[in-house]
Amino acid sequence: MQIIISNSSKEPIYEQILKQIQTAILSGELAEGDALPSIRQLAKDLKISVITTKRAYEELEKAGFIYSIVGKGSFIAEQNLEVIREKKLRVIEEQLSAVISNSKEIGLPYEELQELLKLLYEE
Amino acid sequence: MENVIELHDVSKSLKAFTIHNMDLQIKQGYVTGFIGANGAGKSTTMKLIMNLLQPDNGEINVFGLDYASHEKEIKNRIGFVYDSNIFYESLNLKDISRIIAPAYTHWDQQQFKAYVNQFDLPLNKPMKKFSKGMQMKASIAMALSHDAELIVMDEPTAGLDPTSRRELLDIFQEVMVDGKRTILFSTHITSDLDRIADFIVLIDEGEILIDKPVYELQEQYAVVKGSNELLDADTEVYFIKIERSPNGFQALTKEAAKVRGVFGKHVVIEEASLEEIMFYMKGARNLYG
Amino acid sequence: MANLIRRDLIIQKYQLYLFIPFILFFIFAGSHMSAFFIFVFAGFFIPINAYSYDEKVETNILLNSLPYTRTQIIASRYIGAIFYMAVSIVITTALFYVFNRPFTWADIAIGAGITLTLFSFSFPLFYLLKPGNIGTAVTIGFILFVVLSGPTVMFFEEYLTPVVDFLMNVSSFAIYLSGAGIITALYAISWIISQIIYQRKTF
Secondary structure, X not given: OOOOOOOOOOOOHHHHHHHHHHHHHHOOOOOOOOEOOOHHHHXXXXXXXXXXXXXXXXXXXXXXXXXXXXXXXXXXXXXXXHHHHHHHHHHHHHHHHHHHHHHHHOOOOHHHHHHHHHHHHOO | OOEEEEEEEEEXXXXXXXXXXXXXXXXXXXXXXXXXXOOOOHHHHHHHHOOOOOOOEEEEEEOXXXXXXXXXXXXXXXXXXXOOOOOOOOOEHHHHHHXXXXXXXXXXXXXXXXXXXXXXXXXXXXXXXXXXXXXXXXXXXXXXXXXXXXXXXXXXXXXXOHHHHHHHHHHHHHHHOOOOOEEEEEEOOOHXXXXXXXXXXXXXXXXXXXXXXXXXXXXXXXXXXXXXXXXXXXXXXXXXXXXXXXXXXXXXXXXXXXXXXXXXXXXXXXXXXXXXXXXXXXXXXXXXX | OHHHXXXXXXXXXHHHHHHHHXXXXXXXXXXXXXXXXXXXXXXXXXXXXXXXXXXXXXXXXXXXXXOOOHHHHHHHHHHHHHHHHHHHHHHHHHHHHHOOOOOOHHHHHHHHHHHHHXXXXXXXXXXXXXXXXXXXXXXXXXXXXXXXXXXXXXXXXXXXXXXXXXXXXXXXHHXXXXXXXXXXXXXXXXXXXXXXXXXXXXX
């Protein structure tokens, strides 16, 4: 798994790690039971502080993505991908509804919206 | 044991300044960066921790032990680096290591040689012919070669070129991997800390102004820029120190979330660097203190 | 503790090469001097030279950051001084023997006694002095010593030799014992004073 940290990004470093590991889990790159690098090893490899990686792992654990065993390290937890997918879908639905109501407000026809969406999706 | 170093209510009066009722805890397994202007009390605090100075009042514990009855045991577990050369100037590194090595119960000659090679240090050249950077590296090699659990460093990167500084930071991260060690590291080159520090302690005039994990600093502190009309008695309370100019103000806040809520898009909010925090905090003290 | 004492040898590696020529110089050039006088020089050389390395603040920071206590640092100085004085006197005695210079056991005893007395006075004084001043103090002391050594030697020749002879003749066990007792007490008091001074020092 590759993790790439940007120091100039507005997003806090722990969030960057969090998101990249999440993405790796959701895309199936990391599967249940896979071991993550230790907090300290990852900190050293990414040249960032220990407490930052620790925070990322803690958040992942809270969200149920990983679990930790004292003395052994952190592992990918069992994921109910169906459920996660459904949740994501619901979020997408909500966001699209907002887009549609905004479009209607300015009288943007469906075809143009579709065109715009297509353009952005392929970007 | 969670804290490696504990200062309770420590006071010390020196000619130049005083430390008043200082409380400080340094957490085990982390890198704590100790920052402050020159003469803020960093070295004095380090000396108190090393028992080179004894407090007038209060208690200092290292590894949960006190110096009065466990001085040797404590120091056996500490590696130290000072900002000036404390080794005999006429001796070469080999002879100095022959003096230092037997003092420690866990001296690791292999490890020492490995660092000497890595740092490219000559063994047969007298210390006084070493450059400042070489002296610092020699000192670090010795501090890291006896399995110390606590590494206390006073300005270890002073006098080093950028390449050497990076090299050292890599080594510090490497020794932190097993989680047994703790580093306390004073510096006024705050960019060294951006990368490796877990906790930041800011000291000024013998008083600790900030003691927080880095992410809290990043979340809470911010530099805010906006136009002067936005400032009034109600809004100024959010700022630690405000700098005004005819073209607008710049200020430091430690309530970034609130400021975002109050001013919204009318101001620019940027993450505050350690340098900016240091600068504004000191400015605020000069204003009110 | 042994490490602290051994340290003096490592620090003085090069000066030690000077030691034997230094003593030989006294044996040959100082033929007018009493033998005990040379023993004083010999016994004084290494411990005082070692001390001059310890005067620096930096050295004290180093020693106090290593796993040693202040009590040990002072103890190593006092025990080391006796040890190096003893070794120096043994070497000097051997040189005397090799080069056929006459001496008596009394010379050794008195030499050692004077040396220890000098240590007793100089160590606490040095711990009191500000770092950087000890070199000056030693230099001034040495110049005074050279300037005064002529008259002093004459004085010793005149008065002390009879005293020595007196001690030799009357030499009862009691006189030696009380001499040794006084010097031991002096050394012990000096040790305690140095200890108190050093305990309070700030670096």
